Amino acid sequence: MQKTVLKFGLISGAIISILMSATVPFADKLGHSLLLGYTTMVLSFMMVFFGIRSYRDNVGNGQISFGRAFAVGISITLISCICYVFTWEIIYFNFMPDFMDKYAAHMIDQMKNSGASAAVIQAKAQEFEKLKVMYKNPIINSLMTFIEPFPVGLIITLISAATLKKKQQLEPGNQPLPA
Numbered sequence: 778m779q780k781t782v783l784k785f786g787l788i789s790g791a792i793i794s795i796l797m798s799a800t801v802p803f804a805d806k807l808g809h810s811l812l813l814g815y816t817t818m819v820l821s822f823m824m825v826f827f828g829i830r831s832y833r834d835n836v837g838n839g840q841i842s843f844g845r846a847f848a849v850g851i852s853i854t855l856i857s858c859i860c861y862v863f864t865w866e867i868i869y870f871n872f873m874p875d876f877m878d879k880y881a882a883h884m885i886d887q888m889k890n891s892g893a894s895a896a897v898i899q900a901k902a903q904e905f906e907k908l909k910v911m912y913k914n915p916i917i918n919s920l921m922t923f924i925e926p927f928p929v930g931l932i933i934t935l936i937s938a939a940t941l942k943k944k945q946q947l948e949p950g951n952q953p954l955p956a
Contacts, residue, residue, distance in 0.1 A: 778832065782852040785828030789853055790860025793821035793926065797864055801873070818929045821857060825850045825930065826937040833941055846938035854930030858923055865922045866915060877912050881905035 796817035800810075832849045833841035841849075869876055884905070888898050911917045 778836065778849060778852075781828055781832045781836065782849060782856065785824045785831065786853040786856025787860070789821045789824035789828075789857035792824065793817060793857055793861050794864040796821065797861065798868065801868055814925075815929060818926045819933070822854065822926075822930045822933040824857070825853045825933050826941070828853045829937050829941045833943065840943050841941060842944070843938050843942045846942050847934060850934035850937050851931070854927065854934050858926050858930060861926050862919050862922045866919060869918065870915070877905070877909045881909065 797814075800813055800817065829841065829846045829849050833839065833846065837845070881902070885898060885902055888901060893901075912921070
């Protein structure tokens with residue numbers, strides 16, 4: 778299991794890291810950055826499906842239980858998420874230390890444009906100030922970053938495990954007798 782998980786986890790991690798590195802610097806210019814971000818996550822987590830299928834076909838002789846498929850898939854997801862966090866930490870602390878300032882300003886502008894009251898905007902601005910302080914801590918930053926792609930990987934793992942599970946089929950002569 779380790780070889781399959783490592784192979785597909787690192788491929789997924791490379792995909793998500795490359796796509797993040799290519800898109801994050803242009804997120805404010807591209808628009809729809811949430812859609813773009815989650816699309817890149819889904820693309821990279823397709824390796825979960827292929828990893829489970831590879832394990833089923835090559836290690837499990839064409840058979841895999843839901844539990845084993847889930848274990849393979851979630852392991853691939855964890856490796857990919859760790860790659861995502863590692864890439865973000867490098868980008869954030871070395872190339873985009875003002876990311877949270879820009880993000881907060883963008884969100885406050887959106888609130889102003891939507892007609893939010895001054896009190897609501899002020900409360901949100903204070904919340905962002907606290908978040909900026911927290912985000913400077915690499916451990917908190919890593920944890921917050923990890924929870925971005927993980928739910929996507931978990932959903933794809935569940936779907937893939939359910940889709941790819943195959944139980945041993947009994948041959949016609951080996952079927953149990955009715956009771």
